[in-house]
Amino acid sequence: xxxxxxxxxxxxxxxxxxxxxxxxxxxxxxxxxxxxxxxxxxxxxxxxxxxxxxxxxxxxxxxxxxxxxxxxxx
Numbered sequence: 001x002x003x004x005x006x007x008x009x010x011x012x013x014x015x016x017x018x019x020x021x022x023x024x025x026x027x028x029x030x031x032x033x034x035x036x037x038x039x040x041x042x043x044x045x046x047x048x049x050x051x052x053x054x055x056x057x058x059x060x061x062x063x064x065x066x067x068x069x070x071x072x073x074x
Contacts, residue, residue, distance in 0.1 A: 027056070031063035 031037050037060050044056040 027059040028063040028066060031059065031067075033067065037063060 027040065031040055041056060041060065044053050
């Protein structure tokens with residue numbers, strides 16, 4: 001048997017191999033107020049990854065829109 005066949009057999013034999021599905025992770029679900037946002041930005045800034053910081057800024061913008069919408073609905 002070739003190596004790729006061995007790998008395919010092992011994957012197919014695992015009972016959860018095709019059953020696992022995951023929802024996309026969205027940080028904005030956990031950013032409920034400005035305190036959460038500040039802690040998130042601080043943690044990301046400490047990592048020093050500019051790409052991650054840019055993604056976090058986008059998350060914060062979306063979170064603020066969601067927070068404002070919930071406040072209008074209340």
